[in-house]
Amino acid sequence: MCWEISVLYFGHITSPKSSATAGIDDDLILDNPYLGFLLQKDGENVLVDTGINERFIVDGKAWAGKPAVGGTKYVIEALKNKGLTPDDIDIVIYTHLHNDHAGGCSLFPNALTIFQKDELYNLLNPLPSQKIRSDYDMDVIDELLSLKNICMVDGDGELGNGIKYYKTPGHTLGSMSIYVNTEYGPRIMIGDFCHYTYMLFPQTERIMLADGTVKKITPLPESYGPVFAHNVVYDHYAFYDSYYKLKSLVPKFEPRYFLCGHDAKLLYTGAKNDFV
Numbered sequence: 001m002c003w004e005i006s007v008l009y010f011g012h013i014t015s016p017k018s019s020a021t022a023g024i025d026d027d028l029i030l031d032n033p034y035l036g037f038l039l040q041k042d043g044e045n046v047l048v049d050t051g052i053n054e055r056f057i058v059d060g061k062a063w064a065g066k067p068a069v070g071g072t073k074y075v076i077e078a079l080k081n082k083g084l085t086p087d088d089i090d091i092v093i094y095t096h097l098h099n100d101h102a103g104g105c106s107l108f109p110n111a112l113t114i115f116q117k118d119e120l121y122n123l124l125n126p127l128p129s130q131k132i133r134s135d136y137d138m139d140v141i142d143e144l145l146s147l148k149n150i151c152m153v154d155g156d157g158e159l160g161n162g163i164k165y166y167k168t169p170g171h172t173l174g175s176m177s178i179y180v181n182t183e184y185g186p187r188i189m190i191g192d193f194c195h196y197t198y199m200l201f202p203q204t205e206r207i208m209l210a211d212g213t214v215k216k217i218t219p220l221p222e223s224y225g226p227v228f229a230h231n232v233v234y235d236h237y238a239f240y241d242s243y244y245k246l247k248s249l250v251p252k253f254e255p256r257y258f259l260c261g262h263d264a265k266l267l268y269t270g271a272k273n274d275f276v
């Protein structure tokens with residue numbers, strides 16, 4: 001049986017592409033969507049990530065002082081567009097607990113809430129560099145831990161409903177990727193392991209912006225290696241290990257299998273992810 005994946009828009013944050021690829025495509029400004037994913041099968045509703053909380057957007061600015069829109073009303077609206085309310089969500093599973101991925105956790109007090117044990121450790125004990133960037137919304141701690149039905153996992157595994165999860169640290173200590181089978185084949189939601197496809201496939205030549213337009217981008221130099229270790233990788237050793245783990249999970253290493261946490265094209269392609 002296949003899962004149906006819907007891509008949900010929870011707001012966006014605006015930043016130049018050059019903040020990731022310094023000196024390359026310096027004039028390109030990206031509206032990076034905050035994405036969630038709704039997984040549905042046999043009447044079950046599973047939500048991957050819950051966006052940013054409105055308290056974390058001050059004077060219209062969020063992470064790193066960048067302009068942003070978002071908040072719990074966006075999560076509620078996105079679910080409403082699918083005919084759902086937060087109460088209809090059976091399981092919430094987190095790719096990681098960054099401010100823009102776990103901000104709406106308190107909307108789902110009754111859902112089974114799944115995250116990696118090491119990710120909670122990272123949330124409770126951010127590194128100085130992570131504190132400087134305000135990667136985590138520390139108000140999430142109390143909200144998350146007051147939820148009734150938490151399930152902390154450690155490593156790789158499979159849920160009773162067939163959803164698989166793989167620990168893929170690098171971006172954070174306890175990042176994980178969520179694997180499901182769909183009518184299009186396997187799809188893996190990798191969170192911010194790579195925010196955009198061009199990071200996972202550095203030779204990418206085109207990018208789709210949040211308004212649906214397509215721009216040429218500069219393929220990254222071969223010396224960048226098989227995967228671009230972007231500027232929010234805290235553990236490069238773990239990052240490359242995770243890259244090879246992800247690579248081993250798909251029939252062929254092609255972009256369509258991977259759904260990145262902020263890739264605007266997904267708003268148009270959905271989980272089919274057939275824009276290359």
Ligand SMILES: [Zn+2]
Nearest residue numbers: 096098171192
């Ligand atoms: Zn993140």
